[in-house]
Amino acid sequence: MLDVFINLGLGLAVALTFKNIALCFIGCLIGTLVGVLPGVGPVATIAILLPVTLSLDPTGSLIMLAGIYYGAQYGGSTTAILVNIPGEATAVVTAIDGHKMAQNGQAGLALGLAAIGSFVAGTVATIVIAALGVPMTRMGLLFGPAEYFSLMIMGLVFAVVLAHGSLVKAIAMILLGVLLSCVGADMETGRERMTFDFGMLHDGIEFVVLAMGIFGFGEIFKNLADPESRDVVRSRIGRLWPTLKELRENTAPILRGTFLGSILGVLPGNGAILGPFASYAVEKRLSKRPQDFGHGAPAGVAGPESANNAGAQTSFIPLLTLGLPPNAVMALMVGAMMIQGIVPGPQVIERNPELFWGLVASMWIGNLMLVIINLPLIGLWVKLLRVPYRLLFPAIVCFCCIGLYSIANDAAQVMMAAFFGLVGYALYKLEFEPAPLALGFVLGRLLEEKLRQALIISDGSPLTFLQSPLSAALLAIGVLALVVAVLPAMRRGRDDVFKEA
Amino acid sequence: MTLQTTRRFALAMCGAALAMSIATPVLAQDAYPSKPVTLVVSYAAGGGTDAIARVFAARLEKALGGRVIVENRPGAAANIGTEVAAAADPDGYTLLIGNQGPMAVNPHIFKLKADPETALDPIAMIADASLVVVVGPRLEVNTLGELVEAAKSRELVYGSAGNASASHLGALLLGQTAGIKVKHVPYKGAGPAVNDLVGGHIDFMVTTIPSAIGLIESGTLKALAVTGEKRFDSLPDVPTAIEAGVSGYTASAWYGLVGPKGMPAEVKSKLEAATSETLGDAEFVEKLKKDGAVPSSMGPQAFSDFMAKERARWGGVVKAADIKVE
Numbered sequence: 001m002l003d004v005f006i007n008l009g010l011g012l013a014v015a016l017t018f019k020n021i022a023l024c025f026i027g028c029l030i031g032t033l034v035g036v037l038p039g040v041g042p043v044a045t046i047a048i049l050l051p052v053t054l055s056l057d058p059t060g061s062l063i064m065l066a067g068i069y070y071g072a073q074y075g076g077s078t079t080a081i082l083v084n085i086p087g088e089a090t091a092v093v094t095a096i097d098g099h100k101m102a103q104n105g106q107a108g109l110a111l112g113l114a115a116i117g118s119f120v121a122g123t124v125a126t127i128v129i130a131a132l133g134v135p136m137t138r139m140g141l142l143f144g145p146a147e148y149f150s151l152m153i154m155g156l157v158f159a160v161v162l163a164h165g166s167l168v169k170a171i172a173m174i175l176l177g178v179l180l181s182c183v184g185a186d187m188e189t190g191r192e193r194m195t196f197d198f199g200m201l202h203d204g205i206e207f208v209v210l211a212m213g214i215f216g217f218g219e220i221f222k223n224l225a226d227p228e229s230r231d232v233v234r235s236r237i238g239r240l241w242p243t244l245k246e247l248r249e250n251t252a253p254i255l256r257g258t259f260l261g262s263i264l265g266v267l268p269g270n271g272a273i274l275g276p277f278a279s280y281a282v283e284k285r286l287s288k289r290p291q292d293f294g295h296g297a298p299a300g301v302a303g304p305e306s307a308n309n310a311g312a313q314t315s316f317i318p319l320l321t322l323g324l325p326p327n328a329v330m331a332l333m334v335g336a337m338m339i340q341g342i343v344p345g346p347q348v349i350e351r352n353p354e355l356f357w358g359l360v361a362s363m364w365i366g367n368l369m370l371v372i373i374n375l376p377l378i379g380l381w382v383k384l385l386r387v388p389y390r391l392l393f394p395a396i397v398c399f400c401c402i403g404l405y406s407i408a409n410d411a412a413q414v415m416m417a418a419f420f421g422l423v424g425y426a427l428y429k430l431e432f433e434p435a436p437l438a439l440g441f442v443l444g445r446l447l448e449e450k451l452r453q454a455l456i457i458s459d460g461s462p463l464t465f466l467q468s469p470l471s472a473a474l475l476a477i478g479v480l481a482l483v484v485a486v487l488p489a490m491r492r493g494r495d496d497v498f499k500e501a
Numbered sequence: 502m503t504l505q506t507t508r509r510f511a512l513a514m515c516g517a518a519l520a521m522s523i524a525t526p527v528l529a530q531d532a533y534p535s536k537p538v539t540l541v542v543s544y545a546a547g548g549g550t551d552a553i554a555r556v557f558a559a560r561l562e563k564a565l566g567g568r569v570i571v572e573n574r575p576g577a578a579a580n581i582g583t584e585v586a587a588a589a590d591p592d593g594y595t596l597l598i599g600n601q602g603p604m605a606v607n608p609h610i611f612k613l614k615a616d617p618e619t620a621l622d623p624i625a626m627i628a629d630a631s632l633v634v635v636v637g638p639r640l641e642v643n644t645l646g647e648l649v650e651a652a653k654s655r656e657l658v659y660g661s662a663g664n665a666s667a668s669h670l671g672a673l674l675l676g677q678t679a680g681i682k683v684k685h686v687p688y689k690g691a692g693p694a695v696n697d698l699v700g701g702h703i704d705f706m707v708t709t710i711p712s713a714i715g716l717i718e719s720g721t722l723k724a725l726a727v728t729g730e731k732r733f734d735s736l737p738d739v740p741t742a743i744e745a746g747v748s749g750y751t752a753s754a755w756y757g758l759v760g761p762k763g764m765p766a767e768v769k770s771k772l773e774a775a776t777s778e779t780l781g782d783a784e785f786v787e788k789l790k791k792d793g794a795v796p797s798s799m800g801p802q803a804f805s806d807f808m809a810k811e812r813a814r815w816g817g818v819v820k821a822a823d824i825k826v827e
Contacts, residue, residue: 047546047573051555144702145686185578187687190610190664190824199584199614202577268696322699323715325692332547334692338711338791339552345715408545408575449689456686457658457702 004131011130011357015365020063023056024362027064028369031071035078038085038396039212039403042072046332050339058340059355063362065336066316069329070363073312074118074370077305078381081110083396085216087403089207090308092438093276095215097293097300104296107385111378112242113250113298114305115371121258121306122367125313128262129320129360136314137321140266145453146464148267150471152447154478155274156440158281170436173427177440178447180205188452200412208407210441212400213417214434218424220393225425227389246298253283253303261310266318270327270446272311276304277439294433313363320356322346533593533768534567541597543582545575549630549709549792553756554598556788557627557779564775578665579603580611587615591761593768597621599759601667605811609819610665617759623808624758624769625776626799628789631729631753632671634742635713635722636705637698645725645745648705652681657704660686660694662712665824668694671707671728671752674818675742678750698722709754710736710793728752734790755797755811757804773800 014020030049034040046065053061073090080091081098094114101110128136143151156174183194184204195201242250260282261275283303284293293300316333318324323344325331337344342352349356384392404414427434458464466472540558544550551573558569574582583603589595604617615621634645640657642648651657661669664687676683686703688694691712697703699721706713710733716722717736726742727733730751742750758776760769779785780796789796799807 044546050547141696141700144697144700185664187664187689188685190578199577199581202580203575268693318696322696322721324696324699326696328547331690331692335547335552341791343715343718346719346721347715408581409572410574410576410581453686453688453697456684 004127007353007357008130008361010353011359011361014059014354014358015063015362020060020358020362021365023060023064024067024366025369027067028071028366028373031068031073032075032370032373034068035072035075035087037075037399037403038079038083038087038216039208039400040406041076041087041208041403042069043328043332044403044406045072046329046336050332050336053336054339058337058342058352059358061336061340062333062355062359063366065333066359066363067366067369069333070122070309070312070366071370073308074114074374077114077118077308078111078374081114081301082107082381082384083216083392084219085396085400086211086438087208089211089273089438089442090276090311092211092215092435093280093304094301094308096280096435097295097297100294100296101298101301102385106239106296106298107382108239108378109242109246109298110301111381112375113246113302115374115378116242116247117250117254117257117302117306118309119367119371120254121261121308121310122313122370123364124255124258125262125265125310126360126364126367128310128314129317129363130357133317133321136263136266136317139263140268140271140318140326142470143267144468145450145457146468147471147474149447149450149454150465150474150478151267151274152443152450154474154481155277156443156447157478157481158278169432173432173434173436174440177437177442178444180210180437181441181444182448187449188456198412200410200416204445205416205441206407206413207438207441209404209413209417210420211438212404213420214424214427214437216396216400217417217421218428218434220396221421221425222428223389223393242298250298250302253279253299254306256282256286257303257306257308258310261307261312262314264307265311265314266326268318268324268326270315272308272315272327273442275307275311279303279307309367316359316363319344320348320359323348533771534565536594537568537570538565538593539595540569540571541582541586541595542571542573543575543579543598543600543603544573546573549711549754550598550600550756552792553628553630553789553794556785556792557598557756560779560782560785561775564778565771578607578611580607580613580615583607583613583617583621584615586759587617587620587761589761591622591763591765593760593764593772596624596758596760596772598627598756599623599808600756601754601811601815602665604757604759604808606665606670606815606819608812609816610824618809618812620762621759622762622764622769623801623804624760624764625773625801626755626757626797626804626807627776627780628794629729629753629755629797630709630792630794631727631731631733632667632707633710633713633717633727633733633736633739634675634705634707634725635698635717636725637701637703637722639698639701640704642725643723645740645742645747648725649679649681649747652676652679652683656682656684658684658686659705659707660688660697660703661706662691662694662708663687663689667752667754668706668708670815670818672705673822673824674752675707675728675747675750677818677821679747695722707752711791714793731795733793733795735793755807756794757799757808769801 034045076087076091077094080086080095084099086092086095098110257279260278264275265272283299284290315326318326319330325334334344404417407413542554558571562569574585586597659672717724724739726745780798
């Protein structure tokens, strides 16, 4: 344990030089800005800034790029809470209760809890990376295709509680999400599925396109069609800061979210996106007032936001300990290291300790900076809600379109999002929740990929899911959760329980 | 948001102003290049092809004396980029990084809107990137020969960066050349596949050198052979596949410069000369090495012949494995 502190000391010495603090600040600021702008994500930003980092030293450039990444995660929550546009899969959960809170005049409280939760999570995750990086890498490697598939199944079972309306409608939305995730070329044979010969569908639907359409554009249609409800929201701003009591109430959700996010963030194939969903499900189960979830429950923001930030940070673990990128942003970080002549891999920690520990220490400093940058901004963000909607919505639409176009320099993505906007409005009118759809979409991709990989390796034998102890245990937990959920339902009538619990 | 908006616009304006100041002034109307050249890359920013394209574009700019802008047009197994370049005006202001997948493999697998052989004009070869055969903890072998032996007692499982990727076809060809049966597990990108190789969930991979070199150097993965004709500088102890006993087996991901069919001859020769100047730059060669590639100089005719040969060769591999889509 002592080693950890000596190493963190070395890291702090590196991260606390004036230049590195400045780079960390610039990264966090750029990250917050691109995160707040709907549609412009960290992947595009880091890709654009990659050549710029050539002129910096390796540690400095990675500190800046990392700042952009977690800054963007953070900024994305602001947009999700204020205007209900989740730019990333992880912000979908925040949008559910966060935007409801904003509508209830608690935008300041939601933003404040998100900021505090993220900071706590960032602090804990930094220590986790420093102390448990290597053992957690080993844990991540245990998850082969079979184990991963079982984890997804467990996740899907838990996901059903995400809905706060009818169970049947929630399941329908999850399945629709899974179906949409199947669009595009088959991963094994390359055969086109549900693409109707549209070239733009060959690679499947981009998550950002789906989210921007269903949540972003859908919300705008909704507000334009129903001006009264929107004006009510705008007249009630409320308090900006959480009270001590509210902070106390949300301590446990923040810590639980941090724990879940930290573990899931290490998994390959972007496990970090599972954290917020898992945290939301757990909080709703443990809450004394589960009926508040979906109508502006503070724990539904604090927990998932913490999980989000913790996962964003622990997803650096496989990159730093093995040189393996678990998601698209980390793949770009690999690129940034290679440009600097550093070969990512297990040897980085020995050969470049100042880089490894400097980056880890800078994460904590970065989180502190995010709080410093964002707490004063909360007042400004909340005032944004007072901007007349006739000015606000064209600006949102404009930024969304720029972001969508920048995904592949292709207008087809913008058109597709417009289509999903109509879908989103239709879902709202028919009282379907879009969040389970987003979850189904995210999980569906991984689910199919891992299922097929596992079955190819096992020569088509489904027993592979039971032969691996880890996989079998995960499946058992899923079955157990299902039984627990269904038993009271049998007593009270199925629909009732999911309305309330 | 208004505050952010102004800041962002101000940033964009600064960027634009900077770009203008760097651009060389136009000397004469007919002198090529008199405006920025767009270099289309069929892959997303941040990947292997993109890295090589950006390093190349920066050097080409100096050699040409004009701006070269990299434009990423990813999608549809890199066929979108081919279509974009094929549909552009053949004036030398839209060029494409033509590489192994879309140029030599995809015509055998997909129904293409633009056939690279007829719609595109080869200008020059740029670089050649050997692949490397690596094994993880699941397969206890030390040489390529032992891998081939092991494959006779049980069917080995290999991971790839995706259907029809270089890592897929490289391993397919290894199986066909060595006469062993191997089973393909596609992943979404090399990263997750290498992850499962390290975790012991799959047996081996034939992957790009940058995707594995860190793990090879640390001893986490074992490199059995490189697939090029020569050994690779950064892995001097790793034999070529031919040296390791699989005769006739080579596979590489290569990168060249192509443009739309019908470019003026003087533009083509100017681009060819600029490319060859770039390949002589020691710093460029050093950067290529980091991306696992070596410079490979070929003029339009040699590059065209090379692509025809590669296309025929990979066509045979695809046919033998029956991975055609339609």
